[in-house]
Amino acid sequence: MLRLPGFEVATPRTIDEAATLLARPGARVVAGGTDLLPNLKHRLEQPSLLVSLAAVRELGEVVVDARAGVLRIGAGVTLTAVSEHPLVREHLPSLADAAGRVASPLIRNMGTLGGNVNLDTRCRYVNQTAFWRSAIGGCLKSEGNVCHVVPGGRNCVAAMSSDCVPVLISLEAAAVLRSTAGGRELPLAEYFQADGREHTVRRPDEIMAEIRVPLPTGPRRCAYSKWSVRKSIDFPLVSIALRFDLAADAVDAAITAVRVVVGVLGSRPREVTQLDAVIGQPLSDPKVAEAIAARVHAQCKPLENVPYEAPYRREMLAVHTRRAIARLVAEG
Ligand SMILES: Cc1cc2nc3c(=O)[nH]c(=O)nc-3n(C[C@H](O)[C@H](O)[C@H](O)COP(=O)(O)OP(=O)(O)OC[C@H]3O[C@@H](n4cnc5c(N)ncnc54)[C@H](O)[C@@H]3O)c2cc1C
């Protein structure tokens, strides 16, 4: 049996109290604990204080801010609530879908949106027991000084494996961070960086308070697709979020804008570029799905950081791109 290391736990009731506690050296935020606690059992980190957000009610709201034109979702809202909330389902169906695909019902009842966005990066060489890792001498992200995925590499390329993040970026969401020094808002597209040891720009003393997602201003179709081995409970091995803005509310209407974001490649999600050829084309035109799948395949090269061979995962990305668009077209 794997045991937790020793640590203190504090249960503040407000964001300000939580921020004051988090400013202490060695402190760490915990929300649902479904990612952090297994990592502590694996001794991937050893904080002296866990600042639990479970009693911070301010983090649990989902509200429309009509003036700003955004849906504000508290970082402490559970994934079950995100997937079932009427406002999320009405305005952001691809986010509801992605949240509802995380892990299993029990984990979604505990896991939060803030925890999902800040989920630690994952790698087949690091999400192991300390005993297993000691057999290979650790790696840059644990006790060692080499990378087993990119030998000679100086950065860790562990995978950003959150289901919600690619969708949130495709919807142009922003994160609101709070600390004792004040607050700041930044686009999620700028939140992640290419080092799996420190894959976000969040400072250790900052709490993610909420996610702000712009409300749709015109007709659009969005989809999320993930490939994982077990359908019942598993991290994605590749994932893709698609958003098409349309000239009218029908799948044979012309595409006016497109965003495609891919997850589980390296430590930050990748936005697929050079999609201009599909602008002006009807979403239902089979050439659109082919063109986007070709760009995804050309630009996204998975690494051997999570299970399953990278070339196979690359093929699956193109397959899932086509399937996601076919689903959108079939749904009308
Ligand atoms: C068996 C299993 C299967 C899983 N499958 C999936 C899956 O398919 N897809 C997927 O995306 N995830 C999966 N997960 C990971 C995890 O359950 C989810 O990502 C969940 O949303 C994490 O939320 P949490 O509240 O439990 O986070 P926690 O474990 O509490 O925290 C995760 C990280 O986020 C930080 N954090 C949490 N809240 C905040 C905040 N408000 N501000 C700043 N930092 C914060 C913590 O410090 C920690 O580093 C799985 C986990 C398990 C155990």
Ligand code: SF4
């Ligand atoms: S990508 Fe390399 S450094 Fe990062 S966890 Fe995996 S083996 Fe370690």
